[in-house]
Amino acid sequence: xxxxxxxxxxxxxxxxxxxxxxxxxxxxxxxxxxxxxxxxxxxxxxxxxxxxxxxxxxxxxxxxxxxxxxxxxxxxxxxxxxxxxxxxxxxxxxxxxxxxxxxxxxxxxxxxxxxxxxxxxxxxxxxxxxxxxxxxxxxxxxxxxxxxxxxxxxxxxxxxxxxxxxxxxxxxxxxxxxxxxxxxxxxxxxxxxxxxxxxxxxxxxxxxxxxxxxxxxxxxxxxxxxxxxxxxxxxxxxxx
Numbered sequence: 001x002x003x004x005x006x007x008x009x010x011x012x013x014x015x016x017x018x019x020x021x022x023x024x025x026x027x028x029x030x031x032x033x034x035x036x037x038x039x040x041x042x043x044x045x046x047x048x049x050x051x052x053x054x055x056x057x058x059x060x061x062x063x064x065x066x067x068x069x070x071x072x073x074x075x076x077x078x079x080x081x082x083x084x085x086x087x088x089x090x091x092x093x094x095x096x097x098x099x100x101x102x103x104x105x106x107x108x109x110x111x112x113x114x115x116x117x118x119x120x121x122x123x124x125x126x127x128x129x130x131x132x133x134x135x136x137x138x139x140x141x142x143x144x145x146x147x148x149x150x151x152x153x154x155x156x157x158x159x160x161x162x163x164x165x166x167x168x169x170x171x172x173x174x175x176x177x178x179x180x181x182x183x184x185x186x187x188x189x190x191x192x193x194x195x196x197x198x199x200x201x202x203x204x205x206x207x208x209x210x211x212x213x214x215x216x217x218x219x220x221x222x223x224x225x226x227x228x229x230x231x232x233x234x235x236x237x238x239x240x
Contacts, residue, residue: 026110033118039218040129040141041122043180043237047086055083089136093120119222126224129240130182130233133224141240142230154231161194161202167234168213176236181217183232184225191217 035041047056061080068074095113127133132140145151150170157163168178183191191203191212204211211217217232 026114030114030118030121033115034121034125037118037222038122038125039182039220039224040126040240042218043182043216044240045238049086049088052088053085055085057081057083087137091121091124093117123222123224126220126222127226130220130224131226131229133226141233141235142226145233145235151230159194160190164212164232164234167232171235176239178213178215178234178236180215180237181212181232181234182225183217183219184227185219185221186227187231188219 047054058081059079060082063077063079065077066075095117097109097113101107101109124134128135128137129141131142150167152163152166152170154160154163156166164181171178192201194202196202202212203217209216209218
């Protein structure tokens, strides 16, 4: 297998000199591993980008319909739009490796380091998106929710499932549905004990995913979760 060494330009930007020695097939596998490992990416909506910045329309209020009599004039109605701007930021990791090791036929170097590269990426993504840790962005999910007062203190109710229901109500009061949760691993045991009035489990585990109140729940498995701040986050992840 032949590799091209990455060369750094003193006069140009790295983004304009994208040369490297990670084979394309391995790079594709790393990206797939990142998507599978990131709790935020598994729940969120993907917005394709063709440039470093991109605006896209989001309807905040749809047009209204009215009952109209035979002689009445039909009213007009307009939709309300906002145009948020997505800004792409670079995330990178460097794994030093000697040429001798790369050419060693007794070990698949990229196969060994691939999961660790992916883990480094999705840990950085989740910690930045959820809590703003080492983030180049001004906002994060926990920060926005806290600033808006959309927080329910644990043990506000006698049972955990009632606390979670109150958290869901905060989202629903804004006219949105909760379509997913993110939580830390330390919450799993408490969730397994939850039952509805018929004795059925509220938290249902699956092969690839688990559900809570019939909505998917992701557990941040990569060290990105800050359990000192929050036990779980509920939301409409189309807007994350």
